[in-house]
Amino acid sequence: MYSIRIVGAGSIGNHLAHAARTRGWQVTLTDIDPVALARARDEIYPGRYGKWDPEIVLKRSVDSMRDEADVVFIGTPPDTHMGLALEALANARPKILLIEKPLAGPDLAGCDELLRAAGKAGVFCAVGYNHCLGKNTVLTDRILGKGKLGQPQTISTRTREHWAGIFNAHPWLSGPPDSYLGFSARGGGASGEHSHAINLWQHFAHVVGAGRVVEISATLDMVADGGMAYDRAAFITLTTESGLTGDVIQDVVTLPAEKSARIQCDKGFVEWSSNATAGADMVRFASSGEAAEEVMIKKTRADDFIWEVDHLAEIMGGRVGNSPISIERGLDTMLVIAAAHQSHRLGRRVRIDWARGYVPDAIV
Numbered sequence: 439m440y441s442i443r444i445v446g447a448g449s450i451g452n453h454l455a456h457a458a459r460t461r462g463w464q465v466t467l468t469d470i471d472p473v474a475l476a477r478a479r480d481e482i483y484p485g486r487y488g489k490w491d492p493e494i495v496l497k498r499s500v501d502s503m504r505d506e507a508d509v510v511f512i513g514t515p516p517d518t519h520m521g522l523a524l525e526a527l528a529n530a531r532p533k534i535l536l537i538e539k540p541l542a543g544p545d546l547a548g549c550d551e552l553l554r555a556a557g558k559a560g561v562f563c564a565v566g567y568n569h570c571l572g573k574n575t576v577l578t579d580r581i582l583g584k585g586k587l588g589q590p591q592t593i594s595t596r597t598r599e600h601w602a603g604i605f606n607a608h609p610w611l612s613g614p615p616d617s618y619l620g621f622s623a624r625g626g627g628a629s630g631e632h633s634h635a636i637n638l639w640q641h642f643a644h645v646v647g648a649g650r651v652v653e654i655s656a657t658l659d660m661v662a663d664g665g666m667a668y669d670r671a672a673f674i675t676l677t678t679e680s681g682l683t684g685d686v687i688q689d690v691v692t693l694p695a696e697k698s699a700r701i702q703c704d705k706g707f708v709e710w711s712s713n714a715t716a717g718a719d720m721v722r723f724a725s726s727g728e729a730a731e732e733v734m735i736k737k738t739r740a741d742d743f744i745w746e747v748d749h750l751a752e753i754m755g756g757r758v759g760n761s762p763i764s765i766e767r768g769l770d771t772m773l774v775i776a777a778a779h780q781s782h783r784l785g786r787r788v789r790i791d792w793a794r795g796y797v798p799d800a801i802v
């Protein structure tokens with residue numbers, strides 16, 4: 439049986455607590471705010487999963503930062519991730535440190551330091567881009583891996599979701615100004631909050647052998663309102679080191695939501711979709727001249743996190759070679775988010791010089 443200490447008893451903290459309990463893990467759920475701990479026990483967890491699980495230990499985070507656990511999970515707002523992650527690496531030394539997305543703000547503060555600290559501590563670090571672990575993604579990877587679709591021509595990904603959905607899951611927040619969400623600089627806005635699409639684009643680019651993103655052009659629809667400053671939509675084009683070009687759209691205005699991807703090759707295509715219908719993901723694919731095949735994959739919201747916990751167990755069991763949620767992948771996504779902001783600010787295409795590390799100077 440594994441143990442997990444969760445920092446942040448909000449929406450994501452409850453999802454991970456529940457997922458770990460379904461696998462019989464020992465769970466300690468912690469928060470800086472005692473009100474958040476009570477809300478997890480009395481409202482969020484029973485509201486989502488039927489009843490509170492008394493096996494879950496609730497603790498103030500300040501009193502538990504040195505507590506040992508196989509996995510430490512940082513499920514707090516993005517502008518707190520770095521400090522908490524570095525503290526966990528220095529003091530708790532878990533087998534796995536899982537940090538939620540996005541890792542940081544677009545200034546990349548702490549990114550290089552975190553990678554160095556993880557290497558020094560010998561701790562496997564991961565970032566919560568859990569769409570990469572979904573059964574729809576695993577199937578898409580398998581289809582692409584067969585090579586029957588020919589040469590990749592372009593990739594498109596979308597995470598377009600009105601943030602009403604997020605606030606429905608956070609009834610205790612009054613709206614975007616009440617959290618990091620209304621501030622791109624703090625990891626909010628469409629570029630940060632919905633960065634699953636950038637990450638998924640990069641994932642599929644790796645799967646088809648197109649390599650890392652080297653060129654980015656972006657237009658952000660910026661909103662300055664009541665003290666907030668966020669991008670409500672991000673339109674991004676990407677080119678990889680092999681020359682593969684494609685696009686990403688992320689926004690916080692689309693209703694109903696669209697979470698999709700399409701990989702077009704010269705002899706066929708694959709379409710990926712999350713929540714294509716209520717309670718199901720979808721993969722649709724065809725080779726040229728053949729009828730398209732559609733696979734519906736039933737899942738619940740809870741499954742997204744149960745599969746993530748299963749992946750962590752696989753890593754600890756030594757059964758994962760290259761994890762798609764490794765810290766390097768999460769940092770790669772961070773650098774593309776930062777480059778998108780820089781491209782928008784400068785009004786031109788920018789390049790990434792990977793040799794410089796995860797620092798603003800890598801964007802030229």
Ligand SMILES: NC(=O)c1ccc[n+]([C@@H]2O[C@H](COP(=O)([O-])OP(=O)(O)OC[C@H]3O[C@@H](n4cnc5c(N)ncnc54)[C@H](O)[C@@H]3O)[C@@H](O)[C@H]2O)c1
Nearest residue numbers: 446447448449450469470471474499513514516538539566
């Ligand atoms: N991967 C996914 O599908 C997914 C889904 C939801 C949220 N997220 C990510 O999870 C993170 C948190 O989002 P959320 O919706 O759970 O937020 P939330 O506001 O619901 O919860 C955050 C909790 O962290 C606590 N907190 C803040 N600072 C802290 C600190 N220094 N130490 C300890 N606790 C602290 C707050 O009191 C709060 O209870 C974000 O980065 C978000 O993007 C990811």
